[in-house]
C-alpha cells in the first residue's frame with residue numbers, strides 16, 4: 651500500500667516537474683524579480699510622513715508573513731505594517747520615537763462580527779492604506795463546518811472575510827489613491843485553479859464537499875476583485891495563485907489525514923516548491939511589475955499575468971455572487987450571539 655502510494659506520488663512529482671519546466675521556462679528569474687521590486691519601492695518617497703501603509707490579513711504565517719517581511723525589507727522599515735511584530739523585520743529607522751506602526755490587530759476571521767470590529771479599529775487609525783494583502787486560509791477534509799453566523803469556516807476565511815475586509819477598508823485605499831499614491835489589493839488564493847459555480851447553491855449550503863469548496867473559493871475571489879474594480883477603477887485588484895509554497899498550512903491542518911499526507915508530499919514537491927519569502931517576492935512583483943494598470947488581475951505563481959485562463963466567472967455570476975455575499979454578511983452581522991460563547995472566543 652505504502653509502496654503504491656510512493657510510486658504514485660513519484661509519478662505525480664515527475665509530472666509536476668515536467669509541467670513546471672514547460673510553463674516556467676520563459677519566466678523572469680528571481681534575481682530579476684528582486685531587482686524590479688527594489689526599483690519600485692525605491693522610487694517612492696521615503697520620508698516617514700509619506701510612509702506607505704500595508705495591512706496583512708493572514709500575515710502571521712506562511713505566504714502572508716513572506717509578503718510582510720519582503721515589504722519591510724524593500725521599504726527599509728520606512729512603512730506602516732499592520733499585523734504583528736516580527737523579530738526579524740526591519741524596525742522603523744530613527745531613535746525609537748518614530749510614529750511608524752508595527753501593529754498586530756487580533757481577529758478570528760471566521761466570524762464576520764470580528765472582521766467588522768477589526769476593520770473599524772484599522773479605519774479609525776489608518777485613514778490611508780496603500781496595500782491590503784489577504785492570505786488567511788486553511789486546508790481540511792471536513793465537510794461543511796458552520797459558525798453561529800451560518801457561514802462555513804473555510805469559505806469564511808477564503809472568501810467572505812476577505813470580501814468584508816476589502817469592502818470596509820476600501821475608503822482608506824481610495825484615500826491613498828486620491829493622493830496620487832499607489833493603492834493595491836492582493837488576495838492570495840488560487841487564480842486559475844477554480845471551477846464552475848452553482849448559482850442555485852451559492853455559499854454551498856446544499857452541495858458542500860471538499861472539492862466543491864476548492865472550486866468555489868477561487869471563482870468567488872475572481873469576481874470579488876472584478877466587482878470592487880468596477881467601484882474603484884483607479885485601484886489595482888490582484889488575485890494570485892502562489893504555487894507550491896513551503897508553509898505550515900498542511901502540517902497545521904485540523905485534518906489528521908492531511909497532516910500525514912503533507913509530511914509525505916512536501917519532501918516530494920520540494921524541488922518545485924518555493925519558500926514563503928520567495929513567494930513574497932513573486933507575489934509583490936505582480937504589484938510592482940505585472941499589473942501595469944488599475945483593474946482586476948489574475949496572477950500565477952511566478953507573478954505572471956494569467957489573463958482569463960481557466961476563468962469561470964461572468965456578468966450574471968458576478969451580480970448573483972455579489973448580492974448573495976451582501977446578504978450573507980448582513981445576516982451574519984445581525985445574527986444573535988452564540989449560545990455557548992466560549993466555543994467561539996476571539997483568538
Ligand SMILES: NC(=O)c1ccc[n+]([C@@H]2O[C@H](COP(=O)([O-])OP(=O)(O)OC[C@H]3O[C@@H](n4cnc5c(N)ncnc54)[C@H](OP(=O)(O)O)[C@@H]3O)[C@@H](O)[C@H]2O)c1
Nearest residue numbers: 708709710711712713758759760786787894895897898899
Ligand atoms: N502554501 C501553498 O502551497 C498554497 C498553495 C495554493 C494556495 N494557497 C493558499 O494561500 C493561502 C495562504 O496559505 P499559507 O500556505 O500561507 O498558509 P499558512 O502558513 O497556514 O498561513 C495561513 C494564515 O492564515 C491565518 N488564518 C487561518 N485561519 C484564520 C482565521 N480564522 N482568522 C484569521 N486568520 C486566519 C493564519 O493565522 P494564524 O497564524 O493566527 O493561525 C496564518 O496567518 C491559503 O488561502 C491557501 O489556501 C497556499
Ligand SMILES: *[C@@H]1O[C@H](CO)[C@@H](O)[C@H](O)[C@H]1NC(C)=O
Nearest residue numbers: 824827828881882883884885
Ligand atoms: C481616476 O484617476 C483619474 C486620473 O487621475 C481621475 O481623473 C478620475 O477622477 C479618477 N477616478 C475615480 C473614480 O477616482
